[in-house]
Amino acid sequence: MDFFIQLFTNPVGFYNQHELLIAQIGINAILAIAIFVTFYSGQLTLANAGFMAIGAYTTVIMNLYLPTPLPVNMLAGALLAGLVSVVVGLPVLRLRGVFLAIATIGFVEALRLGVILNVPITGEGQGLKNPSADPLGGIVPILISLPILAYLVWRLTRTRLGQAWSAIREDELAASSNGINVPLYKMIAFIISAVLAGYAGALETHINFFVDPTEYGITRTIQILTFAVVGGTTNVFGPIVGAVFLTALPEIVRQFASYRDVVNGVILILVIIFRPQGIVGRGGLAIIRPRWWIRWKARERPAAAH
Amino acid sequence: MTQQVLNAIFIGSIYALFAVGYTLVFGVLDVLNLAHSAVFMLGAVITYSLVALHGMPFLPAAIIAVFVCGLLGLLIEFVALRPLRRRNAPPISALISTIGLALIFVAIVEQATPGTLFGWLWQDGANSVRFPAGTVPNPTYHLGGLTIEGTKLGILITSVVLMLVLGYVIRYTQIGRALRAVAENRRAATLLGINVDRIFASTLFLSSALGGLAGLLFGLAISDIGPYIGRDQVELKGLAVIVLGGMGSIPGAVLGGYLLGLIEVLAFVRFGSNVEAGVAFAALFLVLVLRPQGLFGARLRERL
Numbered sequence: 001m002d003f004f005i006q007l008f009t010n011p012v013g014f015y016n017q018h019e020l021l022i023a024q025i026g027i028n029a030i031l032a033i034a035i036f037v038t039f040y041s042g043q044l045t046l047a048n049a050g051f052m053a054i055g056a057y058t059t060v061i062m063n064l065y066l067p068t069p070l071p072v073n074m075l076a077g078a079l080l081a082g083l084v085s086v087v088v089g090l091p092v093l094r095l096r097g098v099f100l101a102i103a104t105i106g107f108v109e110a111l112r113l114g115v116i117l118n119v120p121i122t123g124e125g126q127g128l129k130n131p132s133a134d135p136l137g138g139i140v141p142i143l144i145s146l147p148i149l150a151y152l153v154w155r156l157t158r159t160r161l162g163q164a165w166s167a168i169r170e171d172e173l174a175a176s177s178n179g180i181n182v183p184l185y186k187m188i189a190f191i192i193s194a195v196l197a198g199y200a201g202a203l204e205t206h207i208n209f210f211v212d213p214t215e216y217g218i219t220r221t222i223q224i225l226t227f228a229v230v231g232g233t234t235n236v237f238g239p240i241v242g243a244v245f246l247t248a249l250p251e252i253v254r255q256f257a258s259y260r261d262v263v264n265g266v267i268l269i270l271v272i273i274f275r276p277q278g279i280v281g282r283g284g285l286a287i288i289r290p291r292w293w294i295r296w297k298a299r300e301r302p303a304a305a306h
Numbered sequence: 307m308t309q310q311v312l313n314a315i316f317i318g319s320i321y322a323l324f325a326v327g328y329t330l331v332f333g334v335l336d337v338l339n340l341a342h343s344a345v346f347m348l349g350a351v352i353t354y355s356l357v358a359l360h361g362m363p364f365l366p367a368a369i370i371a372v373f374v375c376g377l378l379g380l381l382i383e384f385v386a387l388r389p390l391r392r393r394n395a396p397p398i399s400a401l402i403s404t405i406g407l408a409l410i411f412v413a414i415v416e417q418a419t420p421g422t423l424f425g426w427l428w429q430d431g432a433n434s435v436r437f438p439a440g441t442v443p444n445p446t447y448h449l450g451g452l453t454i455e456g457t458k459l460g461i462l463i464t465s466v467v468l469m470l471v472l473g474y475v476i477r478y479t480q481i482g483r484a485l486r487a488v489a490e491n492r493r494a495a496t497l498l499g500i501n502v503d504r505i506f507a508s509t510l511f512l513s514s515a516l517g518g519l520a521g522l523l524f525g526l527a528i529s530d531i532g533p534y535i536g537r538d539q540v541e542l543k544g545l546a547v548i549v550l551g552g553m554g555s556i557p558g559a560v561l562g563g564y565l566l567g568l569i570e571v572l573a574f575v576r577f578g579s580n581v582e583a584g585v586a587f588a589a590l591f592l593v594l595v596l597r598p599q600g601l602f603g604a605r606l607r608e609r610l
Contacts, residue, residue: 044398092595098338098397099553099598101398102338105545105587106542106587109542109587110587110588114581114583114587114588115584117584124580218541218542222409226405259413259417260413261412265405265407265410266410269385269403269407272402276393276399
């Protein structure tokens with residue numbers, strides 16, 4: 001509760017005390033936007049942690065070895081993630097549903113275990129030191145980027161491109177028979193998502209002095225997925241709300257902080273069962289009546305008629 | 307080299323046992339049960355807990371652990387899968403709700419230290435432990451230059467026998483026929499008077515019991531028991547195995563398990579341990595892209 005009281009009574013003090021949390025919330029929100037784009041086009045891709053790694057490593061390696069300024073390095077990281085997404089997307093996006101999810105998880109782990117841990121320039125298992133990181137200054141670009149990206153993606157969902165994504169999500173066959181180039185639009189969503197994730201990875205390196213390969217594995221992937229599911233994917237603000245809520249949660253309920261994953265798991269199950277549209281999204285709770293409840297009700301009614 | 311192939315067969319039979327449970331649920335229920343790796347971990351943890359903390363002999367401890375894992379399968383069915391089925395939710399939802407359960411299972415073990423709520427189950431937090439020495443007699447045989455450990459031989463025999471029994475049950479018994487009917491066409495099976503919900507519950511029980519058994523055998527053979535063994539060691543490899551063998555196909559999962567064991571050992575011998583870790587995912591990725599029906603599946607729809 002102190003958390004909220006401070007947030008409203010003393011926002012400046014709150015900001016100073018929780019700077020790193022705010023930065024992390026911002027990064028997670030950008031990642032949530034990234035996974036939203038693919039969700040919105042009806043694809044469950046779990047490759048974002050991999051693209052994040054590409055963005056992060058590219059930025060740090062360029063910082064270390066090239067004289068280029070930091071913003072250029074970050075953009076290069078994001079663009080390289082986009083480039084890789086084309087190569088990965090061409091074969092993978094033919095898959096659907098669970099198979100797509102598995103293939104993209106395979107990509108994430110193959111990238112981490114196969115490439116990052118085996119190429120000397122990435123520091124292999126030890127990770128990379130990033131001496132030019134600036135934890136306090138790094139928050140500024142995060143807080144500036146987030147609303148801009150959210151706005152851009154929100155606008156994008158209202159263009160013809162966004163309509164095409166919706167059509168594909170609702171019914172791929174119908175979309176393609178209406179002349180929508182399904183593979184193309186899926187690929188566009190995948191690339192945008194990869195660039196956003198790469199950019200988030202690049203931003204994150206700027207608030208950490210260290211790039212750790214274990215950060216970019218399946219755990220991260222599932223965390224990002226959780227933001228989208230809990231927030232809901234009917235519009236771009238759902239995943240952002242999910243990211244903010246779930247990142248701040250361990251701070252809000254400090255006494256449960258060590259049981260954070262239990263709380264996360266319970267929230268995930270409750271949301272997927274009772275509010276499949278997410279926290280943000282129209283409609284009330286989906287009520288599921290257990291069979292014994294229906295039977296009990298059916299038995300009760302004739303008795304009441306007497 | 308022959309020694310390495312032998313190791314490949316040992317680790318392969320654990321992969322196969324784990325993946326059979328995975329693929330069984332996918333074949334019958336059409337959902338990917340991502341809590342399976344957490345049940346695998348609990349199989350090892352519960353056995354360890356009974357042996358090391360409660361002083362039970364190994365065999366009854368193992369039997370209890372396998373049974374408890376089966377019950378956990380029922381928990382997965384009732385908490386994470388059945389409510390979604392009632393609502394006709396897309397299969398992806400089940401993927402997410404089982405991730406939720408897996409998070410809970412892992413976090414419970416990871417946070418358990420002496421004196422906490424789950425101190426009776428686990429006392430080592432995030433650390434990894436091994437069975438106390440002498441839990442299981444482990445004679446070593448030497449055969450023409452090969453070294454065979456008794457436990458590993460026992461594991462191989464146990465898993466092969468169990469997989470044969472499972473194959474028999476699914477092919478030739480009443481419940482196996484019902485299982486295949488449900489996997490083939492849920493609605494037609496209902497019309498034929500099969501209680502589909504009961505079949506789903508038994509599938510989850512069977513699959514999770516096998517998963518738990520695979521976990522405790524893993525703990526015994528690799529001497530590594532801890533909250534992350536499921537997530538780090540077999541979850542994604544299990545996915546690779548069932549994709550290699552064709553999703554939902556039990557013979558495919560068995561062959562895929564041994565194949566992955568072999569691929570890994572060869573990669574280790576040829577390129578070292580760093581490549582060994584990544585090779586499963588490279589294989590997974592390649593098979594999905596080039597041959598999504600799996601190496602042995604003729605058609606995508608052929609199951610069990």
